[in-house]
Amino acid sequence: MTETPKPSDETTGLPGLRTWRRVYAFVLITFVVWIVLLVALTKAFS
Amino acid sequence: MNGLDYAILLITILGIAAYGTWHTRQRHTFKTFLKGSGDTHWFVIGLSVMATQASAVTFLSTPGQGFQSGLGFVQFYFGMPIALIIIAVVFLPIYRKLNVITAYEYLGQRFDMKTRLLGAAVFLLQRAFGAGLTIYAPAIVLSKVLGWPLHATIIGSGIIVIIYTATGGSDAVNATQKYQIGVIFAGMVAAFVLLWVRLPAQLTFSDTLTIAGAMHKLEAVNFSVNPGNRYTFWTGMIAATFHMLAYFGTDQSQVQRYIGGSSLRESRLGLMFNAVCKIPMQFFILAIGVLLFVTYQFERPPVFFDQVAWHERAAQGQKEELQNIENKFAVAHEQERQQLEAWVEARHKADPAAESAARSATMEASAQVESIRKEARLAVDPHGKREDTDYVFISYILDHFPHGLIGLLVATFFAAALSAKAAELNALGSATVVDFYKPMVKTNASDDHYLKASKLFTIFWGCVSITFALCLSLAENLIQAVNIVGSLFYPVMLSLFVVGFFVRRIRGTAVFWGALLAQVVVLALFFTVPGDRLSYLWYNVVGCFVCIAASFILQKMLRPASANSLS
Numbered sequence: 214m215t216e217t218p219k220p221s222d223e224t225t226g227l228p229g230l231r232t233w234r235r236v237y238a239f240v241l242i243t244f245v246v247w248i249v250l251l252v253a254l255t256k257a258f259s
Numbered sequence: 260m261n262g263l264d265y266a267i268l269l270i271t272i273l274g275i276a277a278y279g280t281w282h283t284r285q286r287h288t289f290k291t292f293l294k295g296s297g298d299t300h301w302f303v304i305g306l307s308v309m310a311t312q313a314s315a316v317t318f319l320s321t322p323g324q325g326f327q328s329g330l331g332f333v334q335f336y337f338g339m340p341i342a343l344i345i346i347a348v349v350f351l352p353i354y355r356k357l358n359v360i361t362a363y364e365y366l367g368q369r370f371d372m373k374t375r376l377l378g379a380a381v382f383l384l385q386r387a388f389g390a391g392l393t394i395y396a397p398a399i400v401l402s403k404v405l406g407w408p409l410h411a412t413i414i415g416s417g418i419i420v421i422i423y424t425a426t427g428g429s430d431a432v433n434a435t436q437k438y439q440i441g442v443i444f445a446g447m448v449a450a451f452v453l454l455w456v457r458l459p460a461q462l463t464f465s466d467t468l469t470i471a472g473a474m475h476k477l478e479a480v481n482f483s484v485n486p487g488n489r490y491t492f493w494t495g496m497i498a499a500t501f502h503m504l505a506y507f508g509t510d511q512s513q514v515q516r517y518i519g520g521s522s523l524r525e526s527r528l529g530l531m532f533n534a535v536c537k538i539p540m541q542f543f544i545l546a547i548g549v550l551l552f553v554t555y556q557f558e559r560p561p562v563f564f565d566q567v568a569w570h571e572r573a574a575q576g577q578k579e580e581l582q583n584i585e586n587k588f589a590v591a592h593e594q595e596r597q598q599l600e601a602w603v604e605a606r607h608k609a610d611p612a613a614e615s616a617a618r619s620a621t622m623e624a625s626a627q628v629e630s631i632r633k634e635a636r637l638a639v640d641p642h643g644k645r646e647d648t649d650y651v652f653i654s655y656i657l658d659h660f661p662h663g664l665i666g667l668l669v670a671t672f673f674a675a676a677l678s679a680k681a682a683e684l685n686a687l688g689s690a691t692v693v694d695f696y697k698p699m700v701k702t703n704a705s706d707d708h709y710l711k712a713s714k715l716f717t718i719f720w721g722c723v724s725i726t727f728a729l730c731l732s733l734a735e736n737l738i739q740a741v742n743i744v745g746s747l748f749y750p751v752m753l754s755l756f757v758v759g760f761f762v763r764r765i766r767g768t769a770v771f772w773g774a775l776l777a778q779v780v781v782l783a784l785f786f787t788v789p790g791d792r793l794s795y796l797w798y799n800v801v802g803c804f805v806c807i808a809a810s811f812i813l814q815k816m817l818r819p820a821s822a823n824s825l826s
Contacts, residue, residue, distance in 0.1 A: 224524070236528075241341075252480045254330075258473075
């Protein structure tokens with residue numbers, strides 16, 4: 214039985230977000246979405 | 260609290276502490292004690308980073324902040340995703356490549372010994388004070404509302420955390436934090452659900468948002484450019500980015516949490532987990548405060564939430580004055596409640612004219628209620644410095660939640676206090692041994708000796724922080740007090756690392772004196788410029804730029820001297 218090799222530091226090991234650049238882009242997009250939702254909440258109920 | 264609550268509290272807190280001690284009973288080397296065994300998974304790192312930042316203050320004080328000022332405090336966390344990405348890309352690979360135990364070892368390698376000692380000393384100073392605050396903050400609130408003796412609460416919780424941190428080191432901190440954060444989440448979700456269920460039956464989701472919005476509790480983003488506004492989009496995006504860079508990138512209590520990952524990948528993913536989750540988490544905690552605010556529009560709250568202080572003042576001969584304020588408040592609150600019900604009814608009938616009239620009447624009644632609450636604050640403290648927002652959430656829990664859940668929520672506050680304090684003690688012990696004791700006092704001792712020294716220094720710092728906590732007295736809202744203390748020292752710590760990473764030609768002496776100058780400027784700003792003219796978050800930016808500019812100038816001045824001495 215062979216052991217599954219551990220992912221190296223260069224790969225993220227995340228499905229769909231295989232490079233660090235994609236992980237950082239995902240974090241920033243999530244952040245922007247949060248800001249937009251919070252601004253919308255502020256505008257809608259002020 | 261009854262027997263069930265105490266049972267849940269004790270089993271949770273002592274059980275997790277005992278588990279941490281037992282789980283790490285066989286870790287015996289100096290390096291694993293300080294850095295962990297190097298097999299930590301990214302999810303555990305992520306939870307550990309989160310638990311270290313989110314002390315009891317976060318869960319006790321933030322709902323009160325939401326109650327008083329709405330969602331605006333969430334902007335403080337806007338800098339976090341950007342800061343964590345910078346740390347993952349720049350700071351972390353350097354720490355791992357150099358295989359450092361403390362962040363300040365990097366300063367020694369990049370600059371010189373005195374700069375390393377400066378960074379470590381500033382860390383020890385501010386973190387020792389911070390650790391005192393971490394244990395004092397929940398103790399003052401919980402001892403007051405539960406009637407426990409304050410000093411016994413501080414000493415008791417301090418001893419629990421000292422035992423498992425000094426026994427198991429970094430691994431014990433990680434192992435306990437993962438369960439402590441589980442208790443914290445369970446408690447907060449239960450509180451949110453119960454608050455939601457307890458809202459008046461006639462109130463729809465849309466009504467709740469409309470009422471909170473009309474009373475300025477949903478102003479999550481403020482684009483004001485006034486530097487005196489503490490929390491705006493700009494302070495969040497710019498000043499808080501510097502603050503978060505300093506906290507996560509240079510404060511050993513955080514650095515120690517993520518450099519112990521089994522690989523660079525695990526450490527990075529742990530940081531990215533926080534970059535994604537922190538804003539929604541804080542939003543959720545603030546939303547509990549907003550829900551509490553809406554609930555208290557329909558149920559009469561105490562006019563001043565710190566009821567112990569209120570009764571103490573009454574006993575000092577002001578009983579009649581305070582009784583009058585309470586009577587006025589009862590009448591004003593009842594009027595507000597009636598206007599609110601009329602407003603909600605008009606909304607349901609889709610009658611715009613009646614809705615508009617009822618809304619205006621509600622706003623007037625609400626302003627009247629708020630002015631009586633201000634009067635109450637002044638009656639308790641004529642200087643108006645006594646805040647009661649930290650008591651809002653715990654008062655509601657004790658008065659309205661069922662037994663069992665009360666125990667769980669009090670356990671939540673203690674779990675948060677212990678998890679943050681454990682990380683702080685672990686970091687204080689590490690920095691003392693690695694940055695001071697090993698290079699300056701005992702240079703060639705055995706690993707076993709340094710391990711013993713680490714444990715002793717962890718106990719020492721635990722005792723120091725307990726002593727700090729026993730001497731503290733605060734008027735600020737607790738969550739803000741913690742961040743203000745950080746902002747006084749973080750600019751210097753951050754600027755040392757920024758110069759180290761990004762400005763190659765600046766050497767140790769220039770950055771050392773530049774950092775000291777920056778510290779003087781930051782302290783001068785704090786003591787001379789009122790907080791309503793310059794938000795404390797901007798100290799991080801000012802201090803950092805002063806240090807960088809001063810280092811450049813000093814380096815230019817020092818260069819001819821260096822050249823002469825070389826020739």
